[in-house]
Amino acid sequence: MIQVTKILAATTISIALTLLQCSCVEARLGETYASFKVKAAKGFKFKNETKKDTRTYYMFSMALDPTTQQAAPGFAGGLTVTVVNGHVTGQSMVMRLGDNYEAGKALATAHALDFAYESLGKPSPKSKESTEKEFQQYTNAIDMVMGGSPQNLRYPGFNGVITLSLAPDQGVIIAATPDAAPPPGGPEPVNKANK
Secondary structure, three states: OHHHHHHHHHHHHHHHHHHHHOOOOOOOOOOEHHHHHHHHOOOEEEEEEEEEOOEEEEEEEEOOOHHHHHHOOOOEEEEEEEEEOOEEEEEEEEEEOOOOHHHHHHHHHHHHHHHHHHHHOOOOOOOHHHHHHHHHHHHHHHHHHHOOOOEEEOOOOOOOEEEEEEOOOOOEEEEEEOOOOOOOOOOOOOOHHHO
16 A cells, blocks of 8 residues: 555656646736636636625636546645736635645645746746755645644745645645835835846
8 A cells, every 4th residue: 555655646746747847827926817817717717706895806726637636636726816906916725635645745736836936927947956856845845834834935036925834624725925015115026027
């Protein structure tokens, strides 16, 4: 049984690393919701929307292919995109790891990395080595979250913070929020990708 679990986990890690090369399309902070909606059609299924004051919250469920479902049975994800005046101002994703913890964790890691890159407009690592290194760093961060220690991640030169925390059902929540507004008269934060 342990050997089968290791094989499934290795297969899932391979799938997860491949996933990083073809983004699942989360929202980029500051982009228009219309732009995100077009991209989201391939990776997410629209569930509903809720309005509160000037904010609209759009909720989606993650579309998983049969190979992913087989490698990580019970793995699931949901995405909430917060929109104000037609622009994405924040987003969060919750992921249930499923019945195979290691496989689910590998998929959650890949989705967390993709989420962070897309949210902040950060390019994915170019080399296999740097991809694997960052994948391992996020795997460690998810292990810390599962142990009860939330993680806040920042990338120099990119506006926003990525927060990883534990969901009530023992899943992983990842959120992207813009940095706090600058003081009056101060410079506007700018993502390198948006210059």
